[in-house]
Amino acid sequence: MIRLGTRRSKLATAQATLVADALRDLGHEVELIPISTTGDADKVSPVEQIGGTGIYVSALRDALLAGDIDIAVHSLKDLPTAPVDGLVIGAVPVREDPRDVLVARDGLTLGELPHGAVIGTGAPRRSAQIEALGLGIECTGIRGNVDTRIGLVTDGKVDAVVLARAGLARLGRLAEVTETLDPIQMLPSPGQGALAVECRADDTDVLTALAPLEDAATRAAVTAERQMLATLEAGCTAPVGALAEVVEGEDGPELWLRGALGQEDGVRRLSANGPVDDPVALGRALANELLERT
Numbered sequence: 408m409i410r411l412g413t414r415r416s417k418l419a420t421a422q423a424t425l426v427a428d429a430l431r432d433l434g435h436e437v438e439l440i441p442i443s444t445t446g447d448a449d450k451v452s453p454v455e456q457i458g459g460t461g462i463y464v465s466a467l468r469d470a471l472l473a474g475d476i477d478i479a480v481h482s483l484k485d486l487p488t489a490p491v492d493g494l495v496i497g498a499v500p501v502r503e504d505p506r507d508v509l510v511a512r513d514g515l516t517l518g519e520l521p522h523g524a525v526i527g528t529g530a531p532r533r534s535a536q537i538e539a540l541g542l543g544i545e546c547t548g549i550r551g552n553v554d555t556r557i558g559l560v561t562d563g564k565v566d567a568v569v570l571a572r573a574g575l576a577r578l579g580r581l582a583e584v585t586e587t588l589d590p591i592q593m594l595p596s597p598g599q600g601a602l603a604v605e606c607r608a609d610d611t612d613v614l615t616a617l618a619p620l621e622d623a624a625t626r627a628a629v630t631a632e633r634q635m636l637a638t639l640e641a642g643c644t645a646p647v648g649a650l651a652e653v654v655e656g657e658d659g660p661e662l663w664l665r666g667a668l669g670q671e672d673g674v675r676r677l678s679a680n681g682p683v684d685d686p687v688a689l690g691r692a693l694a695n696e697l698l699e700r701t
């Protein structure tokens with residue numbers, strides 16, 4: 408029996424169920440164990456104020472280390488980049504669409520929103536990239552789950568919200584999307600759309616069970632994105648967008664990484680290519696290039 412720990416939100420439960428079903432298809436018995444996190448208990452305070460995105464994962468990690476659960480399913484973008492002693496990401500399954508989407512009133516796109524329109528988003532990465540478009544669109548901080556955020560548009564509290572396409576896909580709510588944002592304008596959060604299945608580093612049975620869920624291309628991409636973030640975090644606190652993809656280069660597959668760094672006077676964007684088997688070097692190099700030009 409594999410005990411799978413999950414947050415209680417609809418999205419977390421949907422993601423946990425995806426992993427549980429994949430493991431059951433492989434012949435394993437899986438039990439879902441819901442766990443409450445600080446991020447779920449306080450849905451009002453800005454995430455930065457109550458400890459950053461790590462608030463969503465620390466309770467799950469504690470349960471893993473205590474042996475109360477065997478695996479934890481996280482949205483990779485919510486997982487802090489610092490490794491935890493005794494834990495590893497046992498599998499990174501194939502990624503959903505990593506892009507952000509707009510859910511706007513009256514079916515509007517970003518380009519159709521009027522000057523002075525208000526977009527609800529609590530993510531500095533999203534507001535920095537929207538403001539850099541120079542459209543006179545304002546961003547206002549919001550929190551809450553996907554239902555709450557879409558409800559703000561339906562109730563006329565904001566003109567639009569920006570959400571991860573992957574979350575809406577997993578909740579069966581893609582019909583609400585009014586525009587999928589091109590990464591040229593809106594680079595997603597490092598790891599967005601990907602899941603991390605975390606387990607104890609010495610749990611060989613579980614590591615063996617998780618191996619078939621692994622997608623090598625997704626692992627390479629998110630490793631580059633997260634290394635870029637980790638290197639930038641050491642050098643600044645500005646908002647970061649990143650997206651890596653395995654593309655067909657002249658000499659076979661290579662990794663293409665795009666990065667965005669929010670600055671006071673706009674958003675700096677750069678990209679770089681590198682070998683698929685060294686995503687860490689690529690992420691570090693692009694981060695250093697972004698920092699050098701700061």
Ligand SMILES: NCc1[nH]cc(CCC(=O)O)c1CC(=O)O
Binds near residue numbers: 482598601
């Ligand atoms: N910050 C919360 C969060 N964490 C993961 C997702 C969506 C799923 C994903 O990106 O994998 C979301 C919601 C959102 O940003 O719209």
